[in-house]
Amino acid sequence: MKFTIQREQFVQSVQHVSKAISSRTTIPILTGIKIDASEEGVTLTGSDSDISIECFIPKEDEENEYVEIEEEGSIVLQAKVFADIVKKLPENKIEVTVQDQFATTLKSGSSVFNLNGLDPEEYPRLPQIEEDSVFKLPTDLLKNIIRQTGFAVSTVETRPVLTGVHWKIEDGELICTSTDSHRLAMRKAKVETNTDDLEFSNVIIPGRSLGELSKILDDSEEWIDIIVTENQILFKAENILFFSRLLDGNYPATENMIPTTSKTGLKLDTKVLLQAIERSLLLSRDGKNNVVNLKTMDNGQIEITSVTPEVGKVTEDLQAIELTGEELRISFNGKNLIDALKVVDSSEIHVDFTGAMSPFVLKPVDHDYTLHLFSPVRTY
């Protein structure tokens, strides 16, 4: 194998595929990045067997020549060392040569790196996926969906399905839900499909996969193709393939958990509420005590308080834009509310309560495609 490649494209693709690579893998070959040079260009692959990422650098596009192939071939190089090297090489062009025994040379200007490569035949094949049922979303919308649901997945493995985000498609609408059983986030979006009757449910994508996917996607309006199979999901962007394993098991039925009535209704400025709750948690030590108390007042105000024994007490008074219904005192995990308020794309929100012991709903005023649900905390 021998080719010369533009450093900038190489660096970016190496960074992308590195996102899939875990230093804790038990399969030695997966600590490496696979490089394939063909007539069309250079393909890089990284995988931890849950996530696999493939990046393609074409020989050329309309404007630029990126790769000059002298001899086709493959090699696997240690990901960390390789990524560090391509980032630091002195010139814009990098020459990659593989000789006998996988001995690899990277040359750039007066720098020469001789590396011991690994056998590319040992590298696992990526899943073959049939492209019968495809739906698509603009990249920036997909990133927004991930941002607005990914934070609410469970981080403990006691119920593995809750570490993923549940996706279903019904009537041309994608509904994404995540919950750690104390709070829930839901986001809907219209999708385009290549078949009219594309429907599925119980597709559970690991939260970590979505997080890594989001990091390598630009905030563009380019369409991204999505294909779901029995146990894999594939995201296809330009020159990037992102495969993730799906989680096994049945996701809980969350639709019935969401209350449809309201006994106390609040309309609040999103940022004012966020900052007040952030301040009210300043005394909670190492995030151990995140309980915040909310009380409605006479004059359309609400009072938020938080007490940490031995340290002190915080009191925040807020003017509600609207306050309707019954008087209320309720306690909840303030950290969970902060997480939700940070991803709300609306300057004002509605919060609807049905009593001090019942879950309550937070919705943006501007639109109805997102919803957040929170359990109260009992304070005796």
Add this chain to the structure above:
Amino acid sequence: MKFTIQREQFVQSVQHVSKAISSRTTIPILTGIKIDASEEGVTLTGSDSDISIECFIPKEDEENEYVEIEEEGSIVLQAKVFADIVKKLPENKIEVTVQDQFATTLKSGSSVFNLNGLDPEEYPRLPQIEEDSVFKLPTDLLKNIIRQTGFAVSTVETRPVLTGVHWKIEDGELICTSTDSHRLAMRKAKVETNTDDLEFSNVIIPGRSLGELSKILDDSEEWIDIIVTENQILFKAENILFFSRLLDGNYPATENMIPTTSKTGLKLDTKVLLQAIERSLLLSRDGKNNVVNLKTMDNGQIEITSVTPEVGKVTEDLQAIELTGEELRISFNGKNLIDALKVVDSSEIHVDFTGAMSPFVLKPVDHDYTLHLFSPVRTY
């Protein structure tokens, strides 16, 4: 105690004095910041008993009013919580009130924090320092001296004096030296003194103290007064007092270690050498193997190589600006050279060798007030 203070000044001073506070202190009162309100203004103090920092916020200066004192007094508040609160308070003004039993209230807009304070009488007194012999330096020069010597102190406690920087004054010149016994950094600077005959040596300032001092000083040309006593050093900037304990013991005589002859002389571009050595260490794992080999070549070039068994080999060819004297092959700790090259304020450097087994000297081409010395590494 009761006063109202401008948030911005308060936040900055709290951050400054927090630099002295260690969460690992065994003296409970030192986890706090002491606040003193007097007719003149507000004084904040933080200390870990090695370093003490005092910041003064005057009632007013020519342009602005900063503090409005209603009642004088003192209190000690938990540093971390207090620093977080003042940073996040919503309005520009903060009202601080202390009632009975050290109960303290911080009020800003509609936020109210009730904190349990500590007894200010328990807070240790700062050292009283006689100001007989004072010398001074511009702040930016002091920061530069710290930057160019602080990195070379030892980080292990086997020889405690080597964890500090040695300062001496001779003929109106300050000479600062640090060494971890494998490399040495030296920086000289003219100082102004209030007495003609101010001379001292064996003043050893903990590297950590100098690092924290540098962080709270601006890059200004304002003069900073420095007073050295038996076991303390005091840095006096505008509204800031910085006290540090000195290290006990005798600093090694370093003058005689520096070779005055040269068998092989090199003149090199600082940045070219720095980048070549940085790349040559890319294969060294977790900084365990930092050995770099340097070899002079026929055509005025030098070759830098580094080998990490099982990973590979790096070769860097550099054109020297000048190469004089004998042929040379030498090995050294590349990391130590990188540290020094990063603080050199000169685009070109001289390196003088007196053989493969002898220490070698690195000097900037532009000036003669800094010098770096390195031990070679034996490679069998």
